[in-house]
Amino acid sequence: MVQTTTANDDIGTETRLELFRLQVEIRDCEKRAYDLFLQNLIKGTSHLSLGQEAIAAGFGVAMKKGDKSFCTYRGHAHTLARGVPMEGMLGELMLRDIGLMRGKGGSMHLTSVEHGVMGSYAIIGAHLPIACGSAWRAQYLSEPDVSVCFFGDGTTNIGAFHEALNFAVIWKLPVVFVCENNLYMEYTPIHEVTAVHNPAGDRASAYGLEKIVIDGNDADVVYRTASAAIEKARKGEGPSLIECLTYRHSGHSRADPAKYRPAGELEKWMERDPLKIYRERLSEFGISGEAVQAIEAESMRKVEAATELCKASPPAPVELLTADVYADGGWAWRN
């Protein structure tokens, strides 16, 4: 049941502007991350969410304070969507002291517990069971938060995905699984390596779940679907599995020019660019160009300010090398 946009005013101007703001800020921040690679200011690897902003924004707005996000290495967008300052994210990519983990984690492990970002996980599938555990804690302690777990289409073919879905259903956990189907598992088209057409949606029935496949490039659709699934989980009615159809504008990681894509595919998806869709949406609802431009200008101002803060930030002190191996803050394994 593919849901497409149904234009109505259930969302409201304030929320729509928030959805737009997040998409713009994520887009600008990701583009800045790309520029900073080219300037050799970002080391290691990095995985951009360009083109997938509507999913992060839709869920970010639907989640309440205290809800918990579990992300993958493609987690910059979801981190920003929970209100993490840009310099925390960009600073971690630049491995500076100002970064969320002071450079100890790097781009693939963005974490900000105070914002409910409970980690970005770089071993495919690992965080689905972990999100179940967080949801189990909420259920056990009667805490109201919901755990939301984002992953890519490639994750649906690893065992942990299936273990987690079964587990979440039998324990009726307050967890929402969100598959961002961007059509490629790393460099390989997902349809070439998957037994079913919708890698997540077509697996839902195996776990007694509703098949939910939505337009992941329309922030309104994502927001509505996210809100419904999160509130269902919060009411104790169990987990959901949502497949968001989307497209990665860039390659898998900084090392990937994405030459495997057929000619015209990117151009076709650029027509469905989430920001293009959303600008039209705002106009459709009579939101003024001035409001849009103000958000865009403010986003760029924040990106510039964050970039300067990051550039000025030193590397972390070398004492961090051996800090926090154990929970006492140290690394002693012997006396």
Next chain:
Amino acid sequence: MAELSYRDAVIRGISQEMERDNNVVFLGEDIAKAGGVFKATVGLYEKFGPLRVRDTPISEQAILGAAMGAAMTGLRPIAEIMFSDFIAVCYDYIANEMPKLAYMTNGQMSCPLVIRTGNGGGLRFGAQHSQSIENWTMMIPGLKVVAPSSPVDVIGLMAAAIRDNNPVIFHEHKALYSTKGEVPDGEIVDTLGTAKILRPGKDCTILALAMMVHRAMEAAEILARDHGIDAEVVDVRSLVPLDTQTILGSVAKTGRLFTVEENPRLLGWGAEIASIVADEAFWDLDGPIVRITTPHIPLPAADHLEDLAIPNAARIVDKIVRVMNG
């Protein structure tokens, strides 16, 4: 003081901590209604109820992943991996996820949980249900690793592991479940990272773990009785943190070091200790450090072959006598 089996000590240790702290929860395969395949969790479900003691599907990744997610958000889970061999199925959590959480997040989170697992051979279960895999867990920074040999240590180290704020791998030896020992009444809480000298001696030090402790003790009696060798037996108990001071102190006294390890030869826990002693106590040594291990083979199921493979008292005695008299 009462005599208690190693199996019942597991139940008592978990029970003691669940009574004390509502945040302690327990999950695993067949652990609740069935009381565990080794009957080492009997009665916990009845005592603490279905919210705190939960059966899971055969999903080792889900078990450890859920334990981790619960631990990093406020609970203190105990997860059972039925046979330690199955650690290989969910090794991502042990190698990549749990031990690196505090470090990668710059201390934003910790992972206070215990993974109990049935370890070791001697029960004719064959190559995939008999291994001693302490070294699979010992080599990862961020984990703690214990392997008790007696009922009283099971209770005390279990309590310490549950109260610890790190992921602790708790290796229970399957062949010890029916063994018994004296256990004091009341709360028992031990300290991780402490070895115990079980038999003082002056001629050589024998380090052992879990079931090998019993065989080392038996060997020490034979060495004293038949060969005039007064061996000091040290139960290492905790591989991480490692009580190197007790080990180095014993070697300083005896001048000779033997390890008795149930694991196959390569990179068994004794190899690391031999390296430490060679580095730091070389001039205390009166002879080579000798490791007595299972040969570098998978364990066979046949009883006569498994008995040949795993070190026993006769083999320990023979080796020590030859080395000491050589």
